[in-house]
Amino acid sequence: xxxxxxxxxxxxxxxxxxxxxxxxxxxxxxxxxxxxxxxxxxxxxxxxxxxxxxxxxxxxxxxxxxxxxxxxxxxxxxxxxxxxxxxxxxxxxxxxxxxxxxxxxxxxxxxxxxxxxxxxxxxxxxxxxxxxxxxxxxxxxxxxxxxxxxxxxxxxxxxxxxxxxxxxxxxxxxxxxxxxxxxxxxxxxxxxxxxxxxxxxxxxxxxxxxxxxxxxxxxxxxxxxxxxxxxxxxxxxxxxxxxxxxxxxxxxxxxxxxxxxxxxxxxxxxxxxxxxxxxxxxxxxxxxxxxxxxxxxxxxxxxxxxxxxxxxxxxxxxxxxxxxxxxxxxxxxxxxxxxxxxxxxxxx
Numbered sequence: 001x002x003x004x005x006x007x008x009x010x011x012x013x014x015x016x017x018x019x020x021x022x023x024x025x026x027x028x029x030x031x032x033x034x035x036x037x038x039x040x041x042x043x044x045x046x047x048x049x050x051x052x053x054x055x056x057x058x059x060x061x062x063x064x065x066x067x068x069x070x071x072x073x074x075x076x077x078x079x080x081x082x083x084x085x086x087x088x089x090x091x092x093x094x095x096x097x098x099x100x101x102x103x104x105x106x107x108x109x110x111x112x113x114x115x116x117x118x119x120x121x122x123x124x125x126x127x128x129x130x131x132x133x134x135x136x137x138x139x140x141x142x143x144x145x146x147x148x149x150x151x152x153x154x155x156x157x158x159x160x161x162x163x164x165x166x167x168x169x170x171x172x173x174x175x176x177x178x179x180x181x182x183x184x185x186x187x188x189x190x191x192x193x194x195x196x197x198x199x200x201x202x203x204x205x206x207x208x209x210x211x212x213x214x215x216x217x218x219x220x221x222x223x224x225x226x227x228x229x230x231x232x233x234x235x236x237x238x239x240x241x242x243x244x245x246x247x248x249x250x251x252x253x254x255x256x257x258x259x260x261x262x263x264x265x266x267x268x269x270x271x272x273x274x275x276x277x278x279x280x281x282x283x284x285x286x287x288x289x290x291x292x293x294x295x296x297x298x299x300x301x302x303x304x305x306x307x308x309x310x311x312x313x314x315x316x317x318x319x320x321x322x323x324x325x326x327x328x329x330x331x332x333x334x335x336x337x338x339x340x341x342x343x344x345x346x347x348x
Contacts, residue, residue, distance in 0.1 A: 142170025
């Protein structure tokens with residue numbers, strides 16, 4: 001469907017028609033002064049050959065089409081394509097990523113953290129994935145930080161996600177502070193549906209907020225909680241570069257992956273726990289996460305002035321066409337000028 005920002009500008013398309021009518025009337029009048037040669041833009045003499053007459057008519061038509069193309073461009077045309085409603089519109093999904101040094105362990109390929117980031121990207125890009133949900137990022141190590149507030153600009157989410165590296169927030173794992181930061185985001189947004197997804201290896205060892213307390217706060221805000229455990233116990237390979245000193249450490253790492261602790265965090269928040277010890281487990285989870293968001297029930301806090309959005313509103317994409325029309329007008333005018341100036345030698 002074509003839409004116009006300034007439809008009245010389409011009236012300019014009538015100018016060539018008016019000029020043609022005026023020219024036809026003018027040819028019916030006798031000339032007061034007869035010149036031996038016609039001038040640029042004047043009428044063709046009766047002795048002009050047929051090819052010249054055809055070239056002149058073609059040139060005039062090209063100039064008229066160029067004018068009409070510019071007139072349509074001035075009306076602000078755009079192609080508007082209606083699309084199906086997005087199932088997760090009106091929902092907030094906040095990913096809480098463990099960025100502690102232990103996430104550089106390589107029991108998941110290429111590392112635990114990179115596997116977690118790939119999981120988020122896979123969900124963002126899949127047809128059954130984000131689908132209109134506002135996506136936010138929280139990273140935590142010894143401290144927690146908001147990497148990206150909830151937004152539907154998934155390109156920005158991907159850019160911020162790429163900046164998260166192991167150890168960037170200190171040497172430690174403050175799961176409670178990471179969940180507390182996510183809680184602040186979903187509480188402030190007031191979205192009718194919200195989901196917090198914690199991705200961690202479960203080795204909570206620092207922080208002023210207990211993970212279970214933070215999980216209960218998330219649940220009290222009306223948001224659902226999904227906890228994903230990444231990794232395995234025992235000796236695992238690791239390749240870690242300290243972001244402060246640049247020192248590289250590689251070799252074997254005695255992993256303290258705590259499956260039970262993460263399951264307890266999920267239980268405290270009334271949520272679900274999933275263990276992902278390999279890439280296939282994460283891929284399967286990414287494929288079902290969209291359905292989990294779509295199935296979220298609106299929280300009670302939406303009645304207190306929060307954002308209430310019915311799932312699946314109709315969307316439309318708008319593609320401006322003005323630039324293409326301007327370029328077409330320039331091409332038509334150039335060909336019309338060439339016919340007059342070159343083929344006719346300026347005598348038309």
